[in-house]
Amino acid sequence: MARSALGWRNTAAALAAAGLLVTGLGVPGASAAPEPRVDLKVLVVDNGESPVGAITAELRSTGVPYTTVDLDDPGRPRIDAAFLSDTAGGTPRARYQGVVLPDEAPFGTGSAEQSALEAYERTYGIPQVDAYTWAHPEVGLEYTSDGGYSGSLDGQEVAVTTAGRSGPFGYLEGPLTFEDNSATALESYGFLAKPREGFTTYVDTAVPGGTGRAALVGEYAHDGRRELVVTFAYNQYQQQFRVLARGIVEWLTQGIHLGRSRNYFAVHVDDVFAPDARWDTERNCTPGELDCVGGGGEETTAPVRMTAADAAYAAQWQRTSGFTLDMVYNAGSGEEWRSENGGTDALADRLLADRAEYRWVNHTYTHAFLGCVQDTSTVPWSCARNADGSTRYTSRSDISAQIRDNYGWALAKGLPVDRTELVTGEHSGLKSLPQQPADNPNLAGALSDNGIRWTGSDNSREPDQRSVGGALTVPRYPMNVYYNVGTKAEMADEYNWIYTSRADGGSGVCEDNPTSTCMSEPLDTATGYLSYIVPQEARTALGHAVGNDPRPHYVHQSNLAEDRLLYPVLDKVLAGYRALYADSAPLENPRQSAIGTELKRRADWRTAVANGRVTAYRVGRAVTVSAPSGTQIPVTAPEGTRKQTLLGTSVFGTPYAGRRSAWTTPDTLQTALRLTLP
Structure with missing residues (x-):
């Protein structure tokens, strides 16, 4: 030696x-x-x-x-x-x-x-x-x-x-x-x-x-x-x-490593301006859905839609909680509501007055289904067929019009909307098993026509980001606060139907599904939402938030209406987080495009590492990292770390949880990232 x-x-x-x-x-x-x-x-x-x-x-x-x-x-x-x-x-x-x-x-x-x-x-x-x-x-x-x-x-x-x-x-x-x-x-x-x-x-x-x-x-x-x-x-x-x-x-x-970790929580509120169908507690189904039979075909329950008071409460709640909601909107549905109600819509007026309080995401103009054309003559529905037996799909022009018209309306109303973001109604257009095993082939072109780079997907179906033409998906967590309820009693009633056995008056779905379990007894519809459902859902959401998981959660405008079911869940998540973490580790609340960018950077980084194309080491106080050209490099280092630049050094990264971290690249004319530790 x-x-x-x-x-x-x-x-x-x-x-x-x-x-x-x-x-x-x-x-x-x-x-x-x-x-x-x-x-x-x-x-x-x-x-x-x-x-x-x-x-x-x-x-x-x-x-x-x-x-x-x-x-x-x-x-x-x-x-x-x-x-x-x-x-x-x-x-x-x-x-x-x-x-x-x-x-x-x-x-x-x-x-x-x-x-x-x-x-x-x-x-x-x-x-x-x-x-x-x-x-x-x-x-x-x-x-x-x-x-x-x-x-x-x-x-x-x-x-x-x-x-x-x-x-x-x-x-x-x-x-x-x-x-x-x-x-x-x-x-x-x-x-x-x-x-x-x-x-x-x-x-x-x-x-x-x-x-x-x-x-x-x-x-x-x-x-x-x-x-x-x-x-x-x-x-x-x-x-x-x-x-x-x-x-x-x-x-x-x-405290010196490749990689970067933050705590994230974002919540999308879908169907803003539109009404949502209401659960029928007698028939145990939702009128308007294909499997809800009986009643002569008429709507047996009034739809759930926010009021101006609900909108004012949402804005005030945001200011009090320090948390911003993403309003995922359908302008055409709102315009239809206005025309059917004498040309007035107090809800839309209130939301537009508070437009700067929220982030806004395009949800298509009328929430149309953008996948295959649905044949509803059977339950469940199937994809309609052309004469040659091929699947009949919503056209590129129709998809494009839904995206374009909703975005144009937002510009005219002065909404702070990001053109690159989209969530289609029901995530339609993307593959949906079992009926539609592949994306609508017209979807990618329509997204490109409208400058869409980030489109929402259902995390329960597709947890990984993937490409749709030139766009990338942003998987979203569905929250267990149902779209078709406005009151605590309705929520508990539908929850009982899904999660109790047939012997207890439920659907028995929990008995038939090997990945599910039935509750030992039905919830009290007067108290079950707050005592049982809220703690469960808040625990799940907080688990995502503290797990370096940027994927957003989604609910519906109905959850901000009537009994305002969403707020107890959000209040519990935010209070639980703030009780655990110091001010040095704030809960980050990014919009959809930032989330999509984070997921893409992670995927690119994993690929570079797996392919053996990353070299990183420290010698004393000097850290050197080489990666493929253009690759964003995640680095975490102590406070006081400096990045070498062409003409000297600069402060490295941004502070979080007592460290400094960033996605970064070598400075101009440099082939490797070089940091100097304190």
Whole structure:
């Protein structure tokens, strides 16, 4: 081994023990030793269990490159010095900036692979996450028998300690309660124990049935190594993991990594200006829908439509809550309403007076179905056929007119609308199984004719962004607040019909669908919406918001009318978020085009990484990233980081959650992105 490399290895061990390596600080008298190159990639050792899978999902979502070693694969590479490190241009190179393990020693204590990994971590100051382990002295904790606890953590309130707030979990403010969604199922199991010397607690909780508090997440510094020890089980969908995941990644990467993560929440309100059909609580169907038979074909329920008072309330709610809604509008439906009501429409007048309060999205002029021509002679409907047996589709000119006329109306009324955004009625035009297995072939051309770059799709059918000609889809989450109800009682009644068994008076759909379950008993229609449906829907939406998921949610104008069903859900989501997160991590509320851009950048980045076309590393305070020309590069770095420019440096990124991050590219005439850490 060269003397300079050996000098670095000894220095690195001392730095790691002193906690200085993360800042790239030098050591007096050690300048002769070359600082190593540390590649910005994570090593994941996977045992197939959910905690490692959850952390892997967080790395993937954030955009952090990683290499997985599957412990169950007999052909996997052996973990040795050659696998972990080498030299690059004569400089010692660490191939991985952090290591994720199932537990503290998955290869077996004292084994060759475990010893090689531990030596690597000491040499280069590489941190290790123990995804899930039990409390014992080898991870810096006492046994649970010494005043601790092991068992269910369902419903347990946990908190970030002072050390956690000043460290990797500084973006959190209030306590976090572990999920407890079922009275009969165990959802979280964990070990609570007192820390030993060298252990710094980041997240703790009160010991059930005992006294004092005990650690759940903390750092154990020992033998020149650092481990983040997690002593509760979890999966990637549980809120407790999603809230803590950012801190785990920041600790693992020492706050310097490829990838970018924010918390997002956007809500589209469809059918603005149009009325929505109302659920019939007697016939258990919605008049106007093909399967709603009986009643002589007439409308048996009055449609649901916002009033001017509802519109005034929406504007005031936005101002009070600090949250902007996206009004997804059908101008032609509103004009028809006006003509049928003596030329007046107080709702439209109020919304137009408050036009600047909202974002507006084109929803086509009359909410026409833009896919195949529907043959409604059967239930369910089918696609009409031409004489030659081919599918009859809505024409390009008709689709284009729906888009053009709605946009033109918005311009004439002074609405702040983005021409590039569209949501078709019922997401029509896009493929819709089982009747229409392919997009309307006329849709892509019509989108191009009108400058559409982003068109909404149904996330429950198509969760991935895809192209439609030159446009890209923006998948939207349907919220479980139904379009065809205006009151709490109607909402609970329809919910009962869907989610209770035939024996309890429901449709039995929940019995027939293997992916669904029936409620044990019907909801009280007077109280069930607020007591049961709202908490469930708010929990789901908040889970998306804290999961670095920018995809918007959608509801309908009927949910802002009558009992104003949407607001209790939104209030609960916003209050829950603000109780958890510090001001440094605000909830971002982007419009559809920004969401589409974010999704496209992520897809392009994943492709570049998967194709091996990204090289990224740091040497001391210098970070260098090379990627294919034109690729937007996501980077997260500490406050004080500067980007090299042609004539000097500039402040890098924008602040979020105590770091600075950005999608960025190399400066003019530069072939690589270069950052200088503080």
